Amino acid sequence: MSHADNLLEVRGLAVHYPxxxxxxxxxxxxxxxxxxxxxxxxxxxxxxxxxESGSGKTTTGRAIVKLAPLTAGQIFxxxxxxxxxxxxxxxxxxxxxxxxxxxxYNSLNPRADILSILSEPLEIHFPQMSRSDRAERCVELLxxxxxxxxxxxxxxxxxxxxQRQRIGIARALAVQPELIICDEPVSALDVSVQxxxxxxxxxxxxxxxxxxxxxxxxxAVVEHVSDHILVMSKGGIVEQGSPAEIxxxxxxxxxxxxxxxxxxx
Amino acid sequence: MSAEPLLKVQDLCITFHAGxxxxxxxxxxxFSIAAxxxxxxxxESGSGKSVTALALTRLLPPPPTCTxxxxxxxxxxxxxxxxxxxxxxxxxxxxxYIFQEPGTSLNPVYTIGFQIGEAIAxxxxxxxxxxxxxxxxxxxxxxxxxxxxxNQYPHELSGGMQQRAMIAMALxxxxxxxxxxxxxxxxxxxxxxxxxxxxxRLRRERGMSILLITxxxxxxxxxxxQVQVMWxxxxxxxxxxxxxxxxxxxxxxxxxxxxxxxxxQRRRRLTTLTEELKVSP
Numbered sequence: 001m002s003h004a005d006n007l008l009e010v011r012g013l014a015v016h017y018p019x020x021x022x023x024x025x026x027x028x029x030x031x032x033x034x035x036x037x038x039x040x041x042x043x044x045x046x047x048x049x050x051x052e053s054g055s056g057k058t059t060t061g062r063a064i065v066k067l068a069p070l071t072a073g074q075i076f077x078x079x080x081x082x083x084x085x086x087x088x089x090x091x092x093x094x095x096x097x098x099x100x101x102x103x104x105y106n107s108l109n110p111r112a113d114i115l116s117i118l119s120e121p122l123e124i125h126f127p128q129m130s131r132s133d134r135a136e137r138c139v140e141l142l143x144x145x146x147x148x149x150x151x152x153x154x155x156x157x158x159x160x161x162x163q164r165q166r167i168g169i170a171r172a173l174a175v176q177p178e179l180i181i182c183d184e185p186v187s188a189l190d191v192s193v194q195x196x197x198x199x200x201x202x203x204x205x206x207x208x209x210x211x212x213x214x215x216x217x218x219x220a221v222v223e224h225v226s227d228h229i230l231v232m233s234k235g236g237i238v239e240q241g242s243p244a245e246i247x248x249x250x251x252x253x254x255x256x257x258x259x260x261x262x263x264x265x
Numbered sequence: 266m267s268a269e270p271l272l273k274v275q276d277l278c279i280t281f282h283a284g285x286x287x288x289x290x291x292x293x294x295x296f297s298i299a300a301x302x303x304x305x306x307x308x309e310s311g312s313g314k315s316v317t318a319l320a321l322t323r324l325l326p327p328p329p330t331c332t333x334x335x336x337x338x339x340x341x342x343x344x345x346x347x348x349x350x351x352x353x354x355x356x357x358x359x360x361x362y363i364f365q366e367p368g369t370s371l372n373p374v375y376t377i378g379f380q381i382g383e384a385i386a387x388x389x390x391x392x393x394x395x396x397x398x399x400x401x402x403x404x405x406x407x408x409x410x411x412x413x414x415x416n417q418y419p420h421e422l423s424g425g426m427q428q429r430a431m432i433a434m435a436l437x438x439x440x441x442x443x444x445x446x447x448x449x450x451x452x453x454x455x456x457x458x459x460x461x462x463x464x465x466r467l468r469r470e471r472g473m474s475i476l477l478i479t480x481x482x483x484x485x486x487x488x489x490x491q492v493q494v495m496w497x498x499x500x501x502x503x504x505x506x507x508x509x510x511x512x513x514x515x516x517x518x519x520x521x522x523x524x525x526x527x528x529x530q531r532r533r534r535l536t537t538l539t540e541e542l543k544v545s546p
Contacts (some may be wrong), residue, residue, distance in 0.1 A: 016306075053424065054454045161310065190309040190480050195524035195535035202481040202534070217453045224526040224535065247529055261458040262528055263483030265510065 006076075007179055007211050008041040008064070013073035013083075015059050033059040035235040036073070041179065046205065046212040048226030048243075050219055050258065056235040057215045061181040062215070065097050066090050077179075095125045098172035102184035106162030108156040114142075114167060115152040121174045141170040145200060162193035169200065179211045186221060198225060219262055223247055231255050270297035271474055272321075272360075272442055277335035279316050279325065279498075290316045290385050291498045294335070298442065298491075299471040305489035305506070307479060307521065311545045313498040314478045318444050321476075322356045339442075358388045361435035365447035367427035371419040377403075378415030381434045388438040401432070402437040406463060425456035429463070436467065443468075446478045461488055482522050486510055494518045497544060 014035050019028025034056040041047045052241070053237040062068040064075055066087065069258055080092050101107040108203035118138040122129055140147040141263045156164055165185060172180055182201065186194040198221065203212060216222050222229060222243075229246045231239040231254065239252045250256050271305040280287050290431045291313040306314045316325065323342060325331045337344040339359060344352065364370045372380055381402055382395045392398050403411035406429040419427055428448060435443060445464065449457035465488060468475055477489055485492050485506060493503035494515060502515040513519040524537040 031527055051454055057399070075499060177333045191482075192521060192524045192538045193545075195526075195537045198526075198535050199537060219454065220526040223528060224531060243531065259528070261454040261460075263461075263487045264528065265480070265483055265486030 006040040007043040008077040011038050011074045013037050014071040015063050015068050016071040022099050032235050037237045039230055043211055045227040046214050046225050048222035048229040050216045050222050051232035055232040057232045060182055061183050061215050082178055095175045096177055097179045098177040100168050100172050100182045100185045102167055103188055104161055110156055113153050113155050118174055125175045161189050165197050181213045183215045184241045271300045273338040275298045275336045279320050280332050282329055298474045303489045304487040305492040307497035308532045309480055309544045314495045316444055318446055320480055322360055343428045355461045358438050360442045361440035362444045363431045363448050365450050367431045369484050373419055376416055377430045379420040381437050384434055385437050402433040408435045424452050428460055444476045
């Protein structure tokens with residue numbers, strides 16, 4: 001079926017949302033958030049996904065982990081079509097595919113301390129794990145993202161944006177995933193913190209052999225982290241290639257517009 | 266600088282008090298803006314750039330929570346000593362603000378037109394035909410269908426359109442100075458370019474001064490005349506943009522420029538700030 005080197009293969013993926021019905025209960029025009037896109041993510045590599053707000057890049061990432069409904073298409077994870085699975089059947093794959101979100105302020109439960117934020121995925125995916133083993137694993141996770149162990153009893157509001165994003169990364173790592181979908185992981189951060197988080201993600205990739213789908217609108221960041229780049233516009237992939245190809249010799253007008261918008265100095 | 270400064274800030278000190286502890290957010294901040302000039306204030310979260318901007322028109326909490334000393338001179342008047350009723354005329358009148366998240370700065374329960382009209386009615390009572398003034402304000406920020414947008418609520422607009430509406434509102438009262446606090450941080454690169462181009466044009470046409478707060482040196486290099494770098498509440502470096510970009514005398518300035526990934530210059534690792542230069546943990 002799918003090539004052995006490809007961890008994930010997406011074929012003809014489409015996500016359509018029903019349009020708003022009008023006064024006479026006639027069906028509206030469906031909104032095609034993602035329309036017939038195909039791409040592969042090779043194992044151990046980073047695939048960058050760029051595009052503006054509304055281009056469908058976030059929906060694509062969410063569709064892979066069943067957070068957005070599939071209208072058509074198939075998603076193969078090492079040969080298994082995970083797109084057609086029910087939520088219950090999908091559970092083992094949730095362990096393999098994790099997500100990191102853009103906003104470190106809204107993606108962590110403000111009432112929970114760091115220990116329970118990091119323990120929750122362990123309780124779901126490793127129910128046999130003892131309480132003390134879980135606590136030990138949480139300390140190890142914090143060490144992975146370069147935070148001290150004494151932070152376990154603190155709450156999200158006590159941390160800076162960069163530290164929160166590290167906690168988000170630790171939560172994703174908790175269940176030992178293979179693929180991480182990073183949805184604008186550094187867009188909300190200061191440039192210096194952005195550099196730290198990008199370096200951390202790259203170090204973790206090297207240490208743990210992770211595969212990333214890196215979604216962002218900042219072409220310079222995407223160029224820096226990616227082995228392969230997909231450019232999305234209006235729900236479709238308009239261009240894809242290596243960073244050198246996309247940036248050195250863009251073919252599509254849309255890619256050129258995107259490149260021209262990056263401030264240079 | 267030869268031109269007489271429009272705004273002159275001297276020895277501004279901002280301290281926040283909580284119980285027995287006091288945190289100095291900005292210290293000995295002195296700068297001036299000439300008419301028609303763009304001054305960029307660069308620094309990270311926690312460097313004191315936003316509180317400095319808010320302190321100009323006393324938008325920070327009143328004492329004892331927060332004490333502000335020094336002086337902010339605008340047209341021979343010290344804004345820090347101005348009575349509240351007079352200061353209300355300055356806020357939004359002479360000095361207008363736009364913020365990072367247009368979505369949270371706009372009032373969700375009123376239409377865009379109503380919110381712009383409110384500002385006009387408050388600051389320019391001489392205007393008779395507020396409705397056409399709203400249309401004019403929206404046209405100025407290149408909103409193509411001003412009639413439709415005026416009747417829409419903030420949630421019906423995209424982030425870029427919301428920021429345009431914010432700018433229209435800020436400019437409706439013909440301010441002398443526009444304080445733009447991270448105006449494009451929440452926006453896409455293409456929209457960011459549109460908004461920055463729009464601000465550059467408005468500044469040219471109106472001769473308005475802009476105090477631009479940002480952490481992105483890319484925007485500074487393309488847009489500002491003067492730049493000052495803030496670190497831990499102090500201005501550590503200031504001067505013309507081309508000069509600062511060339512010399513990068515302060516290690517913090519150098520580090521902030523070095524950590525930005527640049528197109529076509531792929532490196533194995535990004536440069537990060539050393540421990541002693543970090544502002545927040």
